[in-house]
Amino acid sequence: MATGSNTLRAADVMVECLRAHGVERIFCVPGESYLALLDALHDAPDIDLVAARHEGGAGFMALADAKITGRAGVCAVSRGPGATNASIAVHVAEQDAVPLVLLIGQVGRADRGRGAFQEIDYGVMFGDIAKGVWEVSDAAQLPEVVARAFHLALSETPGPCVIALPEDMLTDAVAAEVIAPLPLAQAAPSAGDIDAVVALLAESERPLVIAGGRATEPAGRAALQAAAEAHGLAVALAFKRQDGFANDHPNFAGYLGFKIPPAQVDAMAAADLILAVGARLNDTTTQGYRLPRAPEPEQPLIHVHPDPDQIGTVFQTTLGLAVDPVAFLEALAVRRHEPVPARKAWCAALNERARALAAYTPTQPSDGVDFGAVVDAFGRRAAADAVVITDAGNFGSWVHRHWPWQPGNLLLGLVGGAMGFGVPGAVAAALRMPGRQVLSFIGDGGMLMTGGELATAVQTGAALKLIVSNNRSYGTIRLYQERDYPRRISGTDLANPDFAAWAQSFGAEGIAIAREDEIEDAVERTLAAEGSVVLEVRSSLEAISAYTTLEKLRGGR
Ligand SMILES: Cc1ncc(C[n+]2csc(CCOP(=O)(O)OP(=O)(O)O)c2C)c(N)n1
Secondary structure, eight states: EEEEEEEEHHHHHEEEHHHHHTTOEEEOOOOGGGGHHHHHHHHHHHSEEOOOOOOOHHHHHHHHHHHHSOOOOEEEEEETTTHHHHHHHHHHOOOOOOOOOEEEEEOOGGGTTTTTOOOOHHHTTTTTOEEEEEEOGGGGGHHHHHHHHHHHHHHSSOOEEEEEEETTGGGGGOOOOOOOOOOOOOOOOOHHHHHHHHHHHHSSSEEEEEOGGGGSSSSHHEEEEEHEEEEEEEEEEEEOOGSOOTTTTTTEEEEEEEOOOOOHHHHHTTOSEEESOOOOOOOTTTTBBBTTTTSSSSSOOEOOOOOOOGGSSOOOOOEOHHHHHHHHHHHHSSSSOOOOOOHHHHHHHHHHHHHHHHOOOOOOSSSBBBBHHHHHHHHHOTTTOOOOEEOOHHHHHHHHHHOOTTTSSEEEOOOOTTTTTTHHHHHHHHOOOOSOEEEEEEEEEHHHHGGHHHHHHHHHHOOOOEEEEESSSSSHHHHHHHHTTTTTOOOOOOOOOOOOHHHHTTTTTEEEEEEEGHHHHHHHHHHOOOOOOOEEBBOOOOOSSOOHHHHHHTTTO
């Protein structure tokens, strides 16, 4: 909307800036604090505005969108309550290294600092979790702030950036030139870097790659496999990165998530060299700073990561390369090498363990369906390029343990472990990839945290397949309770709605099963559904996770 001879309303400048940064979808919950921006988006049919039912849902959608596209996800929310609801996504973006730009309507400039209605100082609120926080009081600075926020969100270790927009600033008339995206520095390895890696590899009989981040994203998968094959490297996948390498490949060494049996970790820890590529090496991936051991690893450690701040800060690192992991793997894959015969046996031994752990053995619990059997059936029948989403909770242990992951799959799960991602994450995925099966595994706890976003799916036509493990419990916490305080159940029992009827009330399909002999038919119907479908599995609580049972926990096992 033009406001005068070379000037534009600031809200329209903002839209121009977003457009210049490639934004074509924004997830929001509207608020009166940014009406002018909503109005400017009315004139921007090229930007899809998805209205969610809760700012946590909108934030999770933006996170999922960013994980899929590799570009910054954008979320717009109102001040105070909108911003506090959205804060879960800011935290997860930091934990998961996901580029996210959160736009918040702010109280008018004249009222700042007076404790005005719904006022928050966002620099203080997000200071510890966002990479950058700006409040734009001069509309002329919008282009510069937007360019810096997107640049920072995407650079080195990606993460969240927050821009607060005072509501009266958004209606200022301003002459401001849009600033194009700032270039991202992408260091490539030198020939000398690769020489140094090859020299260390030459002395290794048992090299273990720990792959994560960019190395396991779709763009890095071919290079990861080529490098592993060229040098006979065993490849373990970092937390929630299981789709990065074919799990039936002979070089696949296993997964570094929660509850990996100690014998499996010990076997991997017998490595005489660790090559960590793209992974930040957090406590989950390193199995509690054991693989590699902190601060002094038991074997030489090569760490390749785009962000120099991630290298050498926790682990004494033999060789650190702050370079693009994909460029590194490509360069490593084409280097000539002398075959080291012992590596074949090393890979085979780890691979055998990984396969044994992934094999599903049916159990027959008496209090409901073994959720593992449902995951097993989906794993056998789902499309080879299915998008698989996991909310946080024990039901996910079967997915992470038994799903036959292939690089054609896309796994979306949160390293940050926040519940409530399952439904909104699926909405974003289905909108972005309408032709693909989008399967989201969720617990009864997580389902009712953000399940209202099923309405957003129905409204936008996003087709989701939501598989709910209804074990009538916050099962993960119950598991720890039974381990530490056997039989003292406190705050973890849940009374649930009829999820199938609940789904139908949204206009989605609803299916419920309570017996194992119903699984195959229900899975087939779920996969065949054209629109959104909720499959409620009345699952066993006795079979509380893929690794243990209530009985074993109470017996101290
Ligand atoms: C937003 C949020 N709140 C609380 C937790 C702590 N938490 C982790 S798992 C879990 C229970 C999950 O229950 P459910 O979704 O029913 O799945 P289940 O573990 O029973 O399979 C809780 C409360 C969390 N991770 N995220």
